[in-house]
Amino acid sequence: MAKDKLISRSEDFNEWYNSLVLKADMADYGPVRGTMIVKPYGWTLWEHIQQALDSRFKATGVQNAGFPMFIPMSFLQKEAKHVEGFAPELAVVTHGGGQELAEPIVVRPTSETLIGHAYSNWVQSYRDLPILINLWNSVVRWEMRTKIFLRTSEFYWQEGHTAHATAEEAEARTRQMLDVYTDFAVNEAAVPVIPGEKSELERFAGADRTYTIEAMMQDGKALQSGTSHNLGQNFARAFDIEYLADDNTLKHCWTTSWGVSTRFVGAIIMTHGDDLGLVLPPRLAPYQTVIVPIYRKDKEREVVLTAVSTLKQTLTAAGIRVHVDNRDHLTPGFKFNDWELRGVPTRIEIGPRDVANNSVALARRDIPGREGKQFVSQDGLAQTVQQLLDEIQANLLARATKFRDDNTYEVTNYDEFQTAVQTGFAKVWWAGSNEDEQRVKEETKATIRCFPLDQPGGSGTCFYTGKSADRVAIFGRSY
Amino acid sequence: MAKDKLISRSEDFNEWYNSLVLKADMADYGPVRGTMIVKPYGWTLWEHIQQALDSRFKATGVQNAGFPMFIPMSFLQKEAKHVEGFAPELAVVTHGGGQELAEPIVVRPTSETLIGHAYSNWVQSYRDLPILINLWNSVVRWEMRTKIFLRTSEFYWQEGHTAHATAEEAEARTRQMLDVYTDFAVNEAAVPVIPGEKSELERFAGADRTYTIEAMMQDGKALQSGTSHNLGQNFARAFDIEYLADDNTLKHCWTTSWGVSTRFVGAIIMTHGDDLGLVLPPRLAPYQTVIVPIYRKDKEREVVLTAVSTLKQTLTAAGIRVHVDNRDHLTPGFKFNDWELRGVPTRIEIGPRDVANNSVALARRDIPGREGKQFVSQDGLAQTVQQLLDEIQANLLARATKFRDDNTYEVTNYDEFQTAVQTGFAKVWWAGSNEDEQRVKEETKATIRCFPLDQPGGSGTCFYTGKSADRVAIFGRSY
Numbered sequence: 001m002a003k004d005k006l007i008s009r010s011e012d013f014n015e016w017y018n019s020l021v022l023k024a025d026m027a028d029y030g031p032v033r034g035t036m037i038v039k040p041y042g043w044t045l046w047e048h049i050q051q052a053l054d055s056r057f058k059a060t061g062v063q064n065a066g067f068p069m070f071i072p073m074s075f076l077q078k079e080a081k082h083v084e085g086f087a088p089e090l091a092v093v094t095h096g097g098g099q100e101l102a103e104p105i106v107v108r109p110t111s112e113t114l115i116g117h118a119y120s121n122w123v124q125s126y127r128d129l130p131i132l133i134n135l136w137n138s139v140v141r142w143e144m145r146t147k148i149f150l151r152t153s154e155f156y157w158q159e160g161h162t163a164h165a166t167a168e169e170a171e172a173r174t175r176q177m178l179d180v181y182t183d184f185a186v187n188e189a190a191v192p193v194i195p196g197e198k199s200e201l202e203r204f205a206g207a208d209r210t211y212t213i214e215a216m217m218q219d220g221k222a223l224q225s226g227t228s229h230n231l232g233q234n235f236a237r238a239f240d241i242e243y244l245a246d247d248n249t250l251k252h253c254w255t256t257s258w259g260v261s262t263r264f265v266g267a268i269i270m271t272h273g274d275d276l277g278l279v280l281p282p283r284l285a286p287y288q289t290v291i292v293p294i295y296r297k298d299k300e301r302e303v304v305l306t307a308v309s310t311l312k313q314t315l316t317a318a319g320i321r322v323h324v325d326n327r328d329h330l331t332p333g334f335k336f337n338d339w340e341l342r343g344v345p346t347r348i349e350i351g352p353r354d355v356a357n358n359s360v361a362l363a364r365r366d367i368p369g370r371e372g373k374q375f376v377s378q379d380g381l382a383q384t385v386q387q388l389l390d391e392i393q394a395n396l397l398a399r400a401t402k403f404r405d406d407n408t409y410e411v412t413n414y415d416e417f418q419t420a421v422q423t424g425f426a427k428v429w430w431a432g433s434n435e436d437e438q439r440v441k442e443e444t445k446a447t448i449r450c451f452p453l454d455q456p457g458g459s460g461t462c463f464y465t466g467k468s469a470d471r472v473a474i475f476g477r478s479y
Numbered sequence: 480m481a482k483d484k485l486i487s488r489s490e491d492f493n494e495w496y497n498s499l500v501l502k503a504d505m506a507d508y509g510p511v512r513g514t515m516i517v518k519p520y521g522w523t524l525w526e527h528i529q530q531a532l533d534s535r536f537k538a539t540g541v542q543n544a545g546f547p548m549f550i551p552m553s554f555l556q557k558e559a560k561h562v563e564g565f566a567p568e569l570a571v572v573t574h575g576g577g578q579e580l581a582e583p584i585v586v587r588p589t590s591e592t593l594i595g596h597a598y599s600n601w602v603q604s605y606r607d608l609p610i611l612i613n614l615w616n617s618v619v620r621w622e623m624r625t626k627i628f629l630r631t632s633e634f635y636w637q638e639g640h641t642a643h644a645t646a647e648e649a650e651a652r653t654r655q656m657l658d659v660y661t662d663f664a665v666n667e668a669a670v671p672v673i674p675g676e677k678s679e680l681e682r683f684a685g686a687d688r689t690y691t692i693e694a695m696m697q698d699g700k701a702l703q704s705g706t707s708h709n710l711g712q713n714f715a716r717a718f719d720i721e722y723l724a725d726d727n728t729l730k731h732c733w734t735t736s737w738g739v740s741t742r743f744v745g746a747i748i749m750t751h752g753d754d755l756g757l758v759l760p761p762r763l764a765p766y767q768t769v770i771v772p773i774y775r776k777d778k779e780r781e782v783v784l785t786a787v788s789t790l791k792q793t794l795t796a797a798g799i800r801v802h803v804d805n806r807d808h809l810t811p812g813f814k815f816n817d818w819e820l821r822g823v824p825t826r827i828e829i830g831p832r833d834v835a836n837n838s839v840a841l842a843r844r845d846i847p848g849r850e851g852k853q854f855v856s857q858d859g860l861a862q863t864v865q866q867l868l869d870e871i872q873a874n875l876l877a878r879a880t881k882f883r884d885d886n887t888y889e890v891t892n893y894d895e896f897q898t899a900v901q902t903g904f905a906k907v908w909w910a911g912s913n914e915d916e917q918r919v920k921e922e923t924k925a926t927i928r929c930f931p932l933d934q935p936g937g938s939g940t941c942f943y944t945g946k947s948a949d950r951v952a953i954f955g956r957s958y
Contacts, residue, residue: 028597028601030546030547030549030593031551031554031593031596032547032549032551032584035547035549036547037544037545037547037593037597038544039544040543040544042544042545043542043544043545044542063519063522063523064519064522064523064526065516065517065518065521065522066516066635067509067516067517068509068511068514068515068516068633069586069617069619069633070509070514070570070619070632070633072511075510087577088576088577090574090575090576090577091572091575091576091584092572092573092574092575093570093571093573094571094574095569095570095571095573096569096570096621096632097567097568097569097570097621097622097623098566098567098621105570107548107586114509114510114516117510118507118516121507122507127806137617138616140548142575142576143576144576153549153575154547154548154549156545329606
């Protein structure tokens with residue numbers, strides 16, 4: 001609850017974020033270092049994210065399944081780059097049922113190896129392909145520097161895993177899921193992401209190609225918000241996922257994997273939040289509107305609460321997620337602040353005079369204060385609120401897009417580059433080597449966030465090497 | 480896929496079950512001993528179970544949250560009975576991020592201790608109560624004798640955890656959730672359960688009272704299908720969950736917990752399945768109807784598939800979950816067997832002659848063969864199918880209830896008792912001690928499944944001790 005004032009974003013963005021997730025009742029720290037508790041308010045937001053993604057996955061033919069959290073240590077070692085990438089972050093179970101285990105077991109950091117094992121049993125012929133499976137679960141990557149939603153030892157996510165007969169099909173699926181993520185981010189979360197391909201250095205451990213959606217937070221840093229990997233035949237070879245083709249030869253499958261996690265909650269907070277607290281996109285917000293009844297005397301109370309009850313019914317029937325704040329021991333002013341802190345997109349205030357006038361005060365969270373408040377009729381209120389929600393959703397996207405574009409700089413030399421990545425993204429022609437990329441990272445903390453799918457075409461001069469480059473990269477510091 | 484014939488239930492019920500879960504594509508074994516992979520067909524059934532429960536929970540004011548899987552070992556030791564119950568089954572993480580941990584971490588076997596820790600931080604005053612939270616997750620209890628869905632090291636479930644100001648409220652919530660479980664089991668899964676209270680010996684480790692819903696499987700054994708625990712102040716005292724009451728005194732909360740797991744999938748299989756395979760209750764079935772197109776020539780194929788496409792649209796629009804089996808390399812007969820094995824409630828067969836006649840053949844899974852097959856008009860097909868689904872749902876419940884009642888014996892002496900629990904339940908007056916109950920268990924393998932809430936009243940003579948008893952118990956062997 002809103003007892004102490006939130007620090008402002010400009011004062012200390014990091015501290016603003018850390019205190020906001022706690023104050024807004026989104027999450028808490030777990031007792032084991034590195035773990036988090038997602039509280040009901042944060043979890044409901046995550047459920048809405050899940051539903052928006054899940055329905056999109058299913059529309060492309062994907063089905064969900066449940067895979068165990070325990071993986072034999074030996075499985076991870078089958079794909080060389082994979083184990084190299086994940087070994088330092090593993091949580092290891094050495095004892096079970098009171099006994100030391102013959103082989104240590106790993107708590108999944110991701111499930112490609114288990115999937116590889118299962119698919120190799122399940123796939124016999126080309127008729128068994130494609131396999132299109134998604135898992136909603138949590139994974140563990142050991143982490144001591146906790147930042148809730150962004151960096152925790154255990155986090156929630158979905159991991160999709162598909163197997164295909166051809167390289168083309170696998171690449172098409174990898175890109176299709178990137179499109180699904182982009183559509184979700186832009187149209188549900190109002191987070192304007194840049195879809196693109198990762199550089200070799202930033203690829204998933206074991207992938208041939210990694211695609212990503214990259215968002216800009218309000219401190220100008222990038223947040224990788226979802227990734228889609230074309231795993232080539234790497235896991236199919238490591239785990240013998242083979243099928244009998246229609247020409248009667250035995251072939252290795254081509255596989256993909258793709259994921260979005262509770263990181264995305266962090267993306268929403270840092271894209272839209274302001275100095276008053278969260279600003280949640282209407283399509284995903286746990287509550288889309290909160291009704292605050294205003295009264296002093298008992299007689300007023302009765303009149304107002306009767307009207308509130310009717311309004312709640314009307315709005316709920318129209319499919320709007322409504323919460324009535326009927327806490328008797330708190331003042332309306334306190335409640336206004338509290339729901340602003342928690343980012344509810346719209347607020348309805350109703351007192352005795354409003355009841356008499358058949359009106360309510362309707363405030364929008366994205367424009368705080370008087371400017372965003374209007375008196376509207378109770379007639380047609382559901383439609384009025386729905387229109388406002390749509391307007392807010394559009395406004396959040398427009399505002400975040402403008403911020404991102406205003407802080408993205410097309411630069412042509414290293415000086416400009418170094419200035420640019422202090423406050424935003426640098427969009428540059430790039431023809432450097434892995435070593436060049438590494439050096440830029442060491443010198444500026446900025447990495448290639450992606451080579452955007454949307455390329456200008458033609459060629460230009462690499463800002464760093466001076467060589468001719470045929471593609472543009474987005475650089476930025478990142479979470 | 481239906482390659483080898485299923486063994487019959489009467490021949491070997493255990494083997495019938497084990498092979499059915501694999502053949503019907505519900506689940507598979509994981510590589511780490513004791514773990515299972517729930518395949519898409521089984522997981523979709525679980526998703527429908529989740530949705531049916533989740534909407535009921537939310538209707539009672541419960542919200543979901545996410546709690547970490549890792550618990551400090553010391554937490555488990557705070558509630559004496561709790562650690563005694565769970566210590567032998569723990570999986571222990573001793574290494575994280577390449578280092579040995581200072582304190583071993585347990586993978587949650589259940590979350591009462593973590594919840595206790597969190598609630599003690601969250602609860603200050605009576606105004607913070609009640610807390611009504613549910614978690615959808617998986618838990619780990621070390622297990623070497625795997626039986627898919629019934630006994631695995633890791634299983635999926637929901638665990639609800641509530642905290643209240645008074646003992647009465649906690650007891651009311653415990654019973655309310657038992658009612659929710661009963662309603663779900665009977666009306667969604669067509670599994671006629673007996674709600675009742677557990678004996679002291681069978682209580683949850685750390686509970687004052689445990690309630691249960693008990694179902695009878697087709698081998699006459701009981702399956703505990705859901706439990707609801709009144710934890711009294713045991714965890715509130717162990718974890719200092721205290722609130723400032725309105726009389727300004729500090730009091731301990733009263734807490735509850737309640738859970739249903741993927742065991743319930745096992746309950747559905749063993750309640751309704753027959754010698755041809757699964758028989759899934761229409762309300763939860765992944766597919767409610769499967770359409771099998773029948774044709775020989777290419778010309779027929781086109782005509783039939785066009786009709787199938789229209790039918791699919793009509794049925795889908797009516798909210799029926801439809802699957803079209805368009806596998807070209809399999810015969811219709813193979814497909815019939817395959818979908819019978821997988822328990823789809825209804826099957827629509829359509830060939831060129833049916834297209835010409837504007838009819839289809841409609842078969843019901845609960846009555847296999849000709850008796851359950853009729854030719855119906857394509858006009859109003861959605862309504863016809865929906866009515867049949869409702870009829871099947873009702874028939875499954877009636878059939879299972881009759882089976883349970885036919886195999887429940889009211890016995891008055893130990894001889895009759897011993898015969899009864901060979902094939903079903905014994906319903907008896909009981910006034911025995913814990914030691915008596917333990918002795919009956921050792922001698923007959925039967926335990927008190929519950930004292931049903933629905934008691935005859937009055938008193939009777941205990942079949943075992945000859946003492947006067949004031950309540951009736953259900954005994955049975957169990958999973």
